Amino acid sequence: MFDEKESLEMLEGYSSHYNYDTSYMKNMLKDAPAAYETFEGFLPMASYSNKIKKDVFFVAQLTAMKNEDCGSCLQLIVDKAIEAGVDKNIIEDLMFNEGKKLDDELKDVHEFTLAVVSYEEVDKNLYDRMNWTYSKEIMVELSLAIASCKVFPTLKRVLNNFESCSLIKIKV
Numbered sequence: 535m536f537d538e539k540e541s542l543e544m545l546e547g548y549s550s551h552y553n554y555d556t557s558y559m560k561n562m563l564k565d566a567p568a569a570y571e572t573f574e575g576f577l578p579m580a581s582y583s584n585k586i587k588k589d590v591f592f593v594a595q596l597t598a599m600k601n602e603d604c605g606s607c608l609q610l611i612v613d614k615a616i617e618a619g620v621d622k623n624i625i626e627d628l629m630f631n632e633g634k635k636l637d638d639e640l641k642d643v644h645e646f647t648l649a650v651v652s653y654e655e656v657d658k659n660l661y662d663r664m665n666w667t668y669s670k671e672i673m674v675e676l677s678l679a680i681a682s683c684k685v686f687p688t689l690k691r692v693l694n695n696f697e698s699c700s701l702i703k704i705k706v
Contacts (some may be wrong), residue, residue, distance in 0.1 A: 536561060536567070536574075536650075538567055539575060540559065540665075541563055541570065541571075542563060543562070545559050547625050547667075549678055550571055550705075552613055552614070553613075554606060554609075554610045554613075555606055556655045557691050557695070558689060558693050561693065561695075562689075566627045573625070573648060573689075574615060575679060576685065579678050579681075579682050580682035580683075580685070581614075582678050582679075583669075583675055583679070585669070585671050585675060586668075586672045586675040586676060586679070587671050588615075588619065588620055589620055589621070589624060590639075590640070590643050590672075590676070591613050591675070591676075591679050592611070592615040592618065592620045592624075592625075592668045593624065593628065593633075593636070593643045593644055593647070593702075594643055594646075594647045594676055594679045594680050595614075595615075595627065595642075595663045595679050595680070595682075595683055596608075596611050596612065596615060596629070597628060597644050597648060597651070597684045597685040598635070598647050598650075598651050598679070598683035598684075599611045599687075600628065600629070601648070601651040601652065601683075601686045602651070602656045602683050602688075603606040603683075603686070603687040604625070605691075607683075607687050608704060609705065611627055611683075611705055612629065612704060612705070615705070622706055623635070624636065624640065625706045626706050628644065629704050629706060633645075639667065642660060642663050642664060642667070643664075645660055646658075646660055646661070646664050647680055650680055651680065651683075651684075654690055659679055
Protein backbone atom coordinates (compact mmCIF):
# COMPACT_ATOMS: atom_id res chain seq x y z
CA MET A 535 0.00 0.00 0.00
CA PHE A 536 1.27 3.47 -0.95
CA ASP A 537 2.52 5.52 1.99
CA GLU A 538 3.10 9.23 1.28
CA LYS A 539 5.13 9.70 4.46
CA GLU A 540 7.43 6.83 3.53
CA SER A 541 7.84 8.27 0.02
CA LEU A 542 8.72 11.68 1.41
CA GLU A 543 11.30 10.11 3.75
CA MET A 544 12.79 8.22 0.81
CA LEU A 545 13.05 11.45 -1.22
CA GLU A 546 14.67 13.31 1.66
CA GLY A 547 17.19 10.51 2.19
CA TYR A 548 17.98 10.41 -1.53
CA SER A 549 18.39 14.19 -1.60
CA SER A 550 20.71 14.11 1.39
CA HIS A 551 22.79 11.18 0.15
CA TYR A 552 23.36 12.55 -3.36
CA ASN A 553 23.03 16.28 -2.67
CA TYR A 554 20.30 16.24 -5.34
CA ASP A 555 17.31 18.58 -5.40
CA THR A 556 14.23 16.35 -5.18
CA SER A 557 11.82 19.28 -4.76
CA TYR A 558 10.12 18.56 -8.10
CA MET A 559 9.38 15.01 -6.92
CA LYS A 560 8.19 16.26 -3.53
CA ASN A 561 5.85 18.64 -5.35
CA MET A 562 4.57 15.75 -7.46
CA LEU A 563 3.90 13.80 -4.26
CA LYS A 564 2.09 16.75 -2.68
CA ASP A 565 0.12 17.87 -5.76
CA ALA A 566 -0.74 14.51 -7.33
CA PRO A 567 -0.11 11.58 -4.96
CA ALA A 568 -1.65 8.99 -7.28
CA ALA A 569 0.49 10.18 -10.19
CA TYR A 570 3.55 10.18 -7.95
CA GLU A 571 2.77 6.62 -6.88
CA THR A 572 2.87 5.60 -10.54
CA PHE A 573 6.14 7.49 -11.00
CA GLU A 574 7.62 5.80 -7.93
CA GLY A 575 6.93 2.46 -9.59
CA PHE A 576 9.17 3.60 -12.46
CA LEU A 577 12.15 4.48 -10.25
CA PRO A 578 13.72 0.98 -10.14
CA MET A 579 13.94 1.06 -13.95
CA ALA A 580 16.38 3.97 -13.78
CA SER A 581 18.97 1.94 -11.90
CA TYR A 582 18.20 -1.60 -13.05
CA SER A 583 21.38 -3.51 -13.78
CA ASN A 584 21.45 -7.25 -13.31
CA LYS A 585 23.83 -8.69 -15.93
CA ILE A 586 25.20 -5.51 -17.52
CA LYS A 587 28.71 -4.47 -16.45
CA LYS A 588 28.77 -1.27 -14.39
CA ASP A 589 31.09 0.50 -16.86
CA VAL A 590 28.75 -0.29 -19.75
CA PHE A 591 25.69 0.76 -17.73
CA PHE A 592 27.19 4.08 -16.69
CA VAL A 593 28.75 4.90 -20.07
CA ALA A 594 25.23 4.54 -21.49
CA GLN A 595 23.59 6.56 -18.71
CA LEU A 596 26.22 9.30 -18.70
CA THR A 597 26.07 9.60 -22.48
CA ALA A 598 22.27 9.65 -22.53
CA MET A 599 21.96 12.10 -19.64
CA LYS A 600 24.59 14.42 -21.08
CA ASN A 601 22.42 14.58 -24.20
CA GLU A 602 19.25 15.23 -22.17
CA ASP A 603 20.40 17.49 -19.35
CA CYS A 604 23.15 19.96 -18.58
CA GLY A 605 22.74 20.16 -14.84
CA SER A 606 21.88 18.33 -11.70
CA CYS A 607 20.56 15.13 -13.31
CA LEU A 608 23.89 14.69 -15.09
CA GLN A 609 25.82 15.40 -11.89
CA LEU A 610 23.66 12.80 -10.13
CA ILE A 611 24.66 10.13 -12.67
CA VAL A 612 28.32 11.17 -12.33
CA ASP A 613 28.04 10.78 -8.55
CA LYS A 614 26.32 7.40 -8.86
CA ALA A 615 29.01 6.19 -11.29
CA ILE A 616 31.74 7.23 -8.86
CA GLU A 617 29.87 5.57 -6.00
CA ALA A 618 29.61 2.36 -8.07
CA GLY A 619 33.37 2.36 -8.63
CA VAL A 620 33.51 3.37 -12.28
CA ASP A 621 37.01 4.53 -13.19
CA LYS A 622 37.10 8.33 -12.95
CA ASN A 623 39.12 8.48 -16.17
CA ILE A 624 36.13 6.99 -18.02
CA ILE A 625 33.77 9.51 -16.45
CA GLU A 626 36.07 12.46 -17.16
CA ASP A 627 36.55 11.34 -20.76
CA LEU A 628 32.80 11.20 -21.29
CA MET A 629 32.17 14.55 -19.60
CA PHE A 630 35.03 16.56 -21.04
CA ASN A 631 36.43 14.74 -24.09
CA GLU A 632 33.42 13.24 -25.93
CA GLY A 633 34.55 9.70 -25.06
CA LYS A 634 37.57 9.87 -27.37
CA LYS A 635 39.86 7.92 -25.01
CA LEU A 636 37.45 5.08 -24.25
CA ASP A 637 38.47 1.54 -25.09
CA ASP A 638 36.81 0.03 -28.16
CA GLU A 639 34.04 -1.72 -26.22
CA LEU A 640 32.99 1.38 -24.28
CA LYS A 641 33.41 3.58 -27.35
CA ASP A 642 30.87 1.34 -29.10
CA VAL A 643 28.46 1.75 -26.16
CA HIS A 644 28.98 5.53 -26.24
CA GLU A 645 28.44 5.80 -30.01
CA PHE A 646 25.46 3.44 -29.90
CA THR A 647 23.86 5.47 -27.10
CA LEU A 648 24.49 8.75 -28.93
CA ALA A 649 22.79 7.40 -32.04
CA VAL A 650 19.81 6.16 -30.03
CA VAL A 651 19.27 9.36 -28.03
CA SER A 652 19.80 11.53 -31.12
CA TYR A 653 17.21 9.52 -33.07
CA GLU A 654 19.83 8.69 -35.69
CA GLU A 655 20.04 5.44 -37.56
CA VAL A 656 22.47 3.14 -35.78
CA ASP A 657 25.27 2.11 -38.11
CA LYS A 658 24.73 -1.54 -39.09
CA ASN A 659 28.30 -2.53 -38.17
CA LEU A 660 27.96 -0.87 -34.76
CA TYR A 661 24.60 -2.53 -34.18
CA ASP A 662 26.08 -5.90 -35.16
CA ARG A 663 29.06 -5.41 -32.79
CA MET A 664 26.74 -4.46 -29.93
CA ASN A 665 24.57 -7.53 -30.49
CA TRP A 666 27.61 -9.79 -30.85
CA THR A 667 29.20 -8.40 -27.66
CA TYR A 668 26.07 -8.33 -25.50
CA SER A 669 23.32 -10.85 -24.93
CA LYS A 670 19.69 -9.97 -25.58
CA GLU A 671 19.21 -9.66 -21.82
CA ILE A 672 22.01 -7.12 -21.54
CA MET A 673 20.67 -5.20 -24.55
CA VAL A 674 17.32 -4.96 -22.76
CA GLU A 675 19.08 -3.66 -19.65
CA LEU A 676 20.98 -1.19 -21.83
CA SER A 677 17.70 0.01 -23.34
CA LEU A 678 16.30 0.66 -19.85
CA ALA A 679 19.45 2.52 -18.81
CA ILE A 680 19.21 4.79 -21.85
CA ALA A 681 15.44 5.31 -21.87
CA SER A 682 15.21 6.16 -18.19
CA CYS A 683 17.50 9.16 -18.68
CA LYS A 684 14.78 10.98 -20.60
CA VAL A 685 12.24 10.87 -17.79
CA PHE A 686 13.74 13.09 -15.09
CA PRO A 687 14.75 16.09 -17.24
CA THR A 688 11.39 15.86 -19.04
CA LEU A 689 9.48 15.94 -15.76
CA LYS A 690 11.46 18.94 -14.59
CA ARG A 691 10.84 20.83 -17.81
CA VAL A 692 7.12 20.07 -17.86
CA LEU A 693 6.75 21.00 -14.19
CA ASN A 694 8.60 24.29 -14.74
CA ASN A 695 11.57 23.32 -12.61
CA PHE A 696 14.08 24.87 -15.00
CA GLU A 697 16.42 26.21 -12.32
CA SER A 698 17.52 22.69 -11.46
CA CYS A 699 18.18 22.03 -15.17
CA SER A 700 20.52 24.98 -15.50
CA LEU A 701 24.10 24.70 -16.68
CA ILE A 702 26.45 23.72 -13.87
CA LYS A 703 30.10 22.80 -13.72
CA ILE A 704 30.20 19.01 -13.57
CA LYS A 705 32.49 17.66 -10.85
CA VAL A 706 34.15 14.25 -11.15
